[in-house]
Every structure is written in structure tokens, then in C-alpha cells.
Amino acid sequence: MSDTTDDDNYVCEQQTETMRFCLKCRRVLYRGRSKYQEILVVDTYDYGKALLLDGLFQTTEKDxxxxxxxxxxxxxxxxxxxxxxxxxxxxxxxxxxxxxxxxxxxxxxxxxxxxxxxxxxxxxxxxxxxxxxxxxxxxxxxxxxxxxxxxxxxxxxxxxxxxxxxxxxxxxxxxxxxxxxxxxxxxxxxxxxxxxxxxxxxxxxxxxxxxxxxxxxxxxxxxxxxxxxxxxxxxxxxxxxxxxxxxxxxxxxxxxxxxxxxxxxxxxxxxxxxxxxxxx
The missing domain is CATH 3.40.50.150 (Vaccinia Virus protein VP39)
Known part of the structure; x- marks a missing residue:
């Protein structure tokens, strides 16, 4: 499911149709699309840098x-x-x-x-x-x-x-x-x-x-x-x-x-x- 960044600078993963996980970001470090998927790198307040592929959190510095x-x-x-x-x-x-x-x-x-x-x-x-x-x-x-x-x-x-x-x-x-x-x-x-x-x-x-x-x-x-x-x-x-x-x-x-x-x-x-x- 896709990620969204709203007016309050949250990046969100829609984990299921009824469940969403969001982190507030300091800034977007990279946004692009490869041959296979969307790639997003953000700097978050609570988890450091985070990598999302096609809107799904893959990894963060903290966890x-x-x-x-x-x-x-x-x-x-x-x-x-x-x-x-x-x-x-x-x-x-x-x-x-x-x-x-x-x-x-x-x-x-x-x-x-x-x-x-x-x-x-x-x-x-x-x-x-x-x-x-x-x-x-x-x-x-x-x-x-x-x-x-x-x-x-x-x-x-x-x-x-x-x-x-x-x-x-x-x-x-x-x-x-x-x-x-x-x-x-x-x-x-x-x-x-x-x-x-x-x-x-x-x-x-x-x-x-x-x-x-x-x-x-x-x-x-x-x-x-x-x-x-x-x-x-x-x-x-x-x-x-x-x-x-x-x-x-x-x-x-x-x-x-x-x-x-x-x-x-x-x-x-x-x-x-x-x-x-x-x-x-």
C-alpha cells in the first residue's frame, strides 16, 4: 500500500485497510522510482533515517x-x-x-x-x-x-x-x-x-x-x-x-x-x- 506525507510532515504506511503507521519527519532525503518500485528515504524524529519501498517501511536506524x-x-x-x-x-x-x-x-x-x-x-x-x-x-x-x-x-x-x-x-x-x-x-x-x-x-x-x-x-x-x-x-x-x-x-x-x-x-x-x- 502507498505512503502519504500530510501537511504535518508525517510519512505513513497503510499496513492494512484498517491499520496505519505514521512517523513525523524532519525532511525527505530522497524520493524516486526505480524500475521496480518507489523509493523513499526520510529523516524521522523518533527512528532516525527510514527507508520505504512502495510505501512500506523496510528499515529504520533505530530498530x-x-x-x-x-x-x-x-x-x-x-x-x-x-x-x-x-x-x-x-x-x-x-x-x-x-x-x-x-x-x-x-x-x-x-x-x-x-x-x-x-x-x-x-x-x-x-x-x-x-x-x-x-x-x-x-x-x-x-x-x-x-x-x-x-x-x-x-x-x-x-x-x-x-x-x-x-x-x-x-x-x-x-x-x-x-x-x-x-x-x-x-x-x-x-x-x-x-x-x-x-x-x-x-x-x-x-x-x-x-x-x-x-x-x-x-x-x-x-x-x-x-x-x-x-x-x-x-x-x-x-x-x-x-x-x-x-x-x-x-x-x-x-x-x-x-x-x-x-x-x-x-x-x-x-x-x-x-x-x-x-x-x-
């Missing part, structure tokens, strides 16, 4: 670590010795920044080069490091390669527009193909609190269960995302996502992730446990 550290470090620390990592999406650079802390090689596949360029200027995209940036559709990339990865991180937008394909059976089967036998994948999976027509958490869970032996959702809060309660789903045939195989030291410079937090985020609320049992 980005709540999202990126949980998305990246849970699968990365669950793996005992990751070497090659694939990130699909993640054009703001936050997931890439966090993955590189593990001293691995990263291939980042992003469809929209303009998002990357804007993020280099305003957000977290690293200037250098042990990574390759591949400007390409993630689905087409998976179809075209024979390379294997220890960890795959799907940092896609909500399943609309160019990111729609990232949540379908064909896509999950391709991920399984490029994962090492002792590999792990994680996808952001939205908020389970949204009304059914806006909620894709349970659909992703059911899809992953078809192809992986261990499928475990986990939750944390991201204040600028719809409902504030955000979900991720990690899947593997051999690695238990709940159990950290390694522990970070001070060199990781983490704001959110800890070993204790890693274990705790897999504790499911009762209503989700019940719903997942019904889905099986």
Missing part, C-alpha cells in the same frame, strides 16, 4: 538491529562452521553487514540496484568486504547456479511485487537444491497477528514443512513493522535452529543478539502452537 540481528545471527550461530552464505534480497545492506561479522564469504542477490545505491549513501550497505553483489532476480539466480551454500538468508520484502515469488513452493525447492547437506535456511515470515488476508506466516511454515525435517519459527519485536510482532522461520535437515553451535565474542559488536536470546525466541505463544498443530 534495524532488532530485525537484522535476529534474521542473520540465529541461523549463523546455529551452524557450527559456515563458510559460504547466500542472502536473497537485503538491498539495504543490514543483513550483509551482520553476516560478514562471521568471517564468511557472502553472495548477495538483489533485484533492484537503485535500492543498493541509495543504501550505500543513507544506510548500512558496506563499502567493501568479502562479498559479491549480484544484481539479479533471486529466483532466476537459484535456477542458474550449481554452487552450494552453508546458510541461505531470505531477506525479502512482503510477498507482493518483485518479492512475491520468494515464498512459493518452487522457490523453496530451489533453496533446498543449493543448500549443503548440513545447511540451514531462514526466511522472514511477517506477523502472525495480522488478519488472514495479510498474514503469510502460516503459509510459509506449511511450505517449508514439505521439504525440510526441522522447521522452527521464532519471534521478536520490530516496532515499525505491522503489529510490532515479527516472525522468522528457520529450516534444515540436520541443524537444530534452536541450539547455538557457537557463541559471539565482543568483536561482533551486537546490539540485540545473545546466546540466551537465541534460545528464548523459539518459545512459541500458545495461540501459535495451537494453530501450527491444526495446520499439520
Amino acid at each position: 534495524e538491529a532488532f530485525y537484522h540481528e535476529l534474521l542473520v545471527h540465529v541461523p549463523m550461530f546455529a551452524h557450527p562452521s559456515p563458510k559460504n552464505v547466500l542472502i536473497i534480497g537485503g538491498g539495504d545492506g543490514g543483513s550483509l553487514r551482520e553476516a560478514l561479522k562471521h568471517r564468511v564469504h557472502v553472495d548477495l542477490v538483489e533485484i533492484d540496484e537503485e535500492v543498493v545505491e541509495i543504501s550505500k549513501k543513507y544506510f548500512f550497505f558496506p563499502d567493501s568486504g568479502n562479498f559479491d553483489l549480484i544484481i539479479m532476480d533471486g529466483f532466476e539466480y537459484l535456477k542458474s547456479i550449481r554452487k552450494k551454500y552453508d546458510v541461505v538468508i531470505v531477506d525479502g520484502s512482503d510477498p507482493i511485487g518483485p518479492a512475491e515469488v520468494l515464498f512459493k513452493d518452487e522457490f523453496v525447492k530451489l533453496i533446498k537444491k543449493v543448500l549443503e547437506e548440513k545447511g540451514i535456511v531462514v526466511l522472514q515470515s511477517g506477523s502472525p497477528l495480522l488478519r488472514e488476508e495479510y498474514c503469510y506466516f502460516f503459509k510459509i511454515y506449511k511450505t517449508l514443512k514439505k521439504y525440510f525435517k526441522l522447521v522452527k519459527p521464532y519471534f521478536y519485536f520490530v516496532p515499525t513493522y505491522p503489529t510490532g510482532m515479527w516472525s522468522y522461520i528457520a529450516a534444515s535437515d540436520t541443524i537444530d535452529p534452536e541450539v547455538p553451535a557457537r557463541i559471539p565474542d565482543e568483536s561482533y559488536n551486537l546490539k540485540v543478539y545473545t546466546e540466551k536470546l537465541h534460545r528464548s525466541v523459539f518459545a512459541l505463544p500458545s495461540f501459535i502452537e495451537k494453530k501450527l498443530k491444526e495446520e499439520q
Whole structure:
């Protein structure tokens, strides 16, 4: 849904037909349109710089670590010795920044080069490091390669527009193909609190269960995302996502992730446990 900036300098995301989230802005830093989507960067009073794509909040300076550290470090620390990592999406650079802390090689596949360029200027995209940036559709990339990865991180937008394909059976089967036998994948999976027509958490869970032996959702809060309660789903045939195989030291410079937090985020609320049992 589209963003609006009203006379009081609020930028708003229409999260559903009946729910709206707004932040008051100091100024608009960038507004433009790429081949794929509208791009807006604003400086807000409460959350610092914020990136919106097609009117949806993607990241803000204040709460980005709540999202990126949980998305990246849970699968990365669950793996005992990751070497090659694939990130699909993640054009703001936050997931890439966090993955590189593990001293691995990263291939980042992003469809929209303009998002990357804007993020280099305003957000977290690293200037250098042990990574390759591949400007390409993630689905087409998976179809075209024979390379294997220890960890795959799907940092896609909500399943609309160019990111729609990232949540379908064909896509999950391709991920399984490029994962090492002792590999792990994680996808952001939205908020389970949204009304059914806006909620894709349970659909992703059911899809992953078809192809992986261990499928475990986990939750944390991201204040600028719809409902504030955000979900991720990690899947593997051999690695238990709940159990950290390694522990970070001070060199990781983490704001959110800890070993204790890693274990705790897999504790499911009762209503989700019940719903997942019904889905099986």
C-alpha cells in the first residue's frame, strides 16, 4: 500500500485497510522510482533515517538491529562452521553487514540496484568486504547456479511485487537444491497477528514443512513493522535452529543478539502452537 506525507510532515504506511503507521519527519532525503518500485528515504524524529519501498517501511536506524540481528545471527550461530552464505534480497545492506561479522564469504542477490545505491549513501550497505553483489532476480539466480551454500538468508520484502515469488513452493525447492547437506535456511515470515488476508506466516511454515525435517519459527519485536510482532522461520535437515553451535565474542559488536536470546525466541505463544498443530 502507498505512503502519504500530510501537511504535518508525517510519512505513513497503510499496513492494512484498517491499520496505519505514521512517523513525523524532519525532511525527505530522497524520493524516486526505480524500475521496480518507489523509493523513499526520510529523516524521522523518533527512528532516525527510514527507508520505504512502495510505501512500506523496510528499515529504520533505530530498530534495524532488532530485525537484522535476529534474521542473520540465529541461523549463523546455529551452524557450527559456515563458510559460504547466500542472502536473497537485503538491498539495504543490514543483513550483509551482520553476516560478514562471521568471517564468511557472502553472495548477495538483489533485484533492484537503485535500492543498493541509495543504501550505500543513507544506510548500512558496506563499502567493501568479502562479498559479491549480484544484481539479479533471486529466483532466476537459484535456477542458474550449481554452487552450494552453508546458510541461505531470505531477506525479502512482503510477498507482493518483485518479492512475491520468494515464498512459493518452487522457490523453496530451489533453496533446498543449493543448500549443503548440513545447511540451514531462514526466511522472514511477517506477523502472525495480522488478519488472514495479510498474514503469510502460516503459509510459509506449511511450505517449508514439505521439504525440510526441522522447521522452527521464532519471534521478536520490530516496532515499525505491522503489529510490532515479527516472525522468522528457520529450516534444515540436520541443524537444530534452536541450539547455538557457537557463541559471539565482543568483536561482533551486537546490539540485540545473545546466546540466551537465541534460545528464548523459539518459545512459541500458545495461540501459535495451537494453530501450527491444526495446520499439520
